[in-house]
Amino acid sequence: MKISSIHYYYYFATLAIPLIVPSDAQLSSTFYDSTCPDALSTIRTSIRQAVTNEQRMAASLIRLHFHDCFVQGCDASILLNETTGERTALQNANSVRGFEVVEAAKQAVEAICPGVVSCADILAVAARDATVAVGGPSWTVKLGRRDSLDAANRALTENDIPMEREPLDDLISMFENKNLTIRDMVALSGSRTIGQARCVTFRDRIYNNEIIDPDFAITRQRNCPETGGDDNLAPLDEMTPNVFDNSYFRNLQNRRGLLESDQVLFSGGSTDSIVQEYINSPDRFNSDFAAAMIKMGDIEPLTGVDGEIRKTCASNN
Ligand code: HEM
Ligand SMILES: *[C@@H]1O[C@H](CO)[C@@H](O)[C@H](O)[C@H]1NC(C)=O
Ligand SMILES: *[C@@H]1O[C@H](CO)[C@@H](O)[C@H](O)[C@H]1NC(C)=O
Numbered sequence: 001m002k003i004s005s006i007h008y009y010y011y012f013a014t015l016a017i018p019l020i021v022p023s024d025a026q027l028s029s030t031f032y033d034s035t036c037p038d039a040l041s042t043i044r045t046s047i048r049q050a051v052t053n054e055q056r057m058a059a060s061l062i063r064l065h066f067h068d069c070f071v072q073g074c075d076a077s078i079l080l081n082e083t084t085g086e087r088t089a090l091q092n093a094n095s096v097r098g099f100e101v102v103e104a105a106k107q108a109v110e111a112i113c114p115g116v117v118s119c120a121d122i123l124a125v126a127a128r129d130a131t132v133a134v135g136g137p138s139w140t141v142k143l144g145r146r147d148s149l150d151a152a153n154r155a156l157t158e159n160d161i162p163m164e165r166e167p168l169d170d171l172i173s174m175f176e177n178k179n180l181t182i183r184d185m186v187a188l189s190g191s192r193t194i195g196q197a198r199c200v201t202f203r204d205r206i207y208n209n210e211i212i213d214p215d216f217a218i219t220r221q222r223n224c225p226e227t228g229g230d231d232n233l234a235p236l237d238e239m240t241p242n243v244f245d246n247s248y249f250r251n252l253q254n255r256r257g258l259l260e261s262d263q264v265l266f267s268g269g270s271t272d273s274i275v276q277e278y279i280n281s282p283d284r285f286n287s288d289f290a291a292a293m294i295k296m297g298d299i300e301p302l303t304g305v306d307g308e309i310r311k312t313c314a315s316n317n
Pocket of ligand 3: 081082083312315
């Protein structure tokens with residue numbers, strides 16, 4: 001077929017329009033409605049199955065999304081299986097998990113619409129579906145994030161993700177750096193109403209901290225000796241370790257928070273009143289948590305033509 005140059009002009013001009021998406025484009029919940037209408041239901045099936053297989057996976061997926069978003073934005077950088085950067089940071093090494101679950105969801109989506117749905121979006125949806133699977137609130141996930149070409153380096157990662165012994169003021173400013181409020185921080189920490197922590201992260205607290213219920217300290221010391229046993233696990237919420245409820249906050253009131261960064265949220269500082277509010281109102285906790293997860297998912301996404309849509313989450317194309 002012969003096409004005149006003027007036709008060429010209009011042909012390419014028309015084609016080009018959808019490509020001119022500004023790099024600060026807004027995320028949108030309908031992003032895949034026409035390009036992959038079954039993406040969300042496919043991810044949900046995959047995540048529900050994974051949480052049925054292992055309930056802790058719900059916690060691990062929420063945390064994986066958090067660690068992705070706090071370093072270089074929600075760009076799936078943490079999923080890259082490189083051996084020197086982001087994943088080797090103190091906060092991640094031998095700690096973050098759920099990679100194979102996200103990869104399985106990704107491959108299920110690739111099977112129905114290859115090259116369309118980013119790993120960063122799959123991780124954001126997985127965190128929501130995981131929350132719902134253990135009885136937590138639901139929310140509408142904004143979509144349209146793209147995947148990074150590279151992981152962040154170790155130094156940036158260690159700088160941006162809070163550690164378990166961070167003082168309250170530092171925790172507050174680390175969240176402020178990501179445009180999250182004190183309230184967002186307390187609500188998001190409430191997801192540690194599920195999941196587990198390694199002895200190495202709470203040893204100092206159960207042997208040396210003063211703001212702790214003595215019986216609780218003794219119980220936890222049984223499986224976390226003063227030396228050795230670094231990887232021994234304990235539930236972050238001893239009451240209902242696999243249910244997304246507000247007992248995390250009730251534990252804090254009873255000085256039975258496992259990590260120092262848990263108990264610090266209720267030890268006479270500016271966050272005590274928020275903890276009290278979430279004890280009084282589980283609904284308020286749920287709605288604040290959902291709103292904070294949406295805000296966290298908005299941290300510096302790659303959009304438009306930035307980054308790429310990876311074929312496998314563990315490596316760039
Ligand atoms: C406030 C600053 C935070 C600090 C200092 C912190 C620290 C930690 C530490 C040390 C662990 C145990 C890791 C291990 O032993 O391997 C942990 C687990 C966990 N954290 Fe946080 N975290 C923080 C914020 C958050 C936020 C914002 C979320 C969710 C959006 C979150 C969700 C979780 C979950 C669900 C687990 C359990 C993970 C599992 O069982 O695999 N944390 N956190
Ligand atoms: C926080 O908000 C400011 C102003 O909108 C923006 O320039 C900045 O990139 C945001 N930072 C993050 C980490 O989202
Ligand atoms: C990283 O993932 C890719 C793709 O799945 C795989 O081929 C490679 O062996 C993995 N590398 C490491 C270090 O695990």
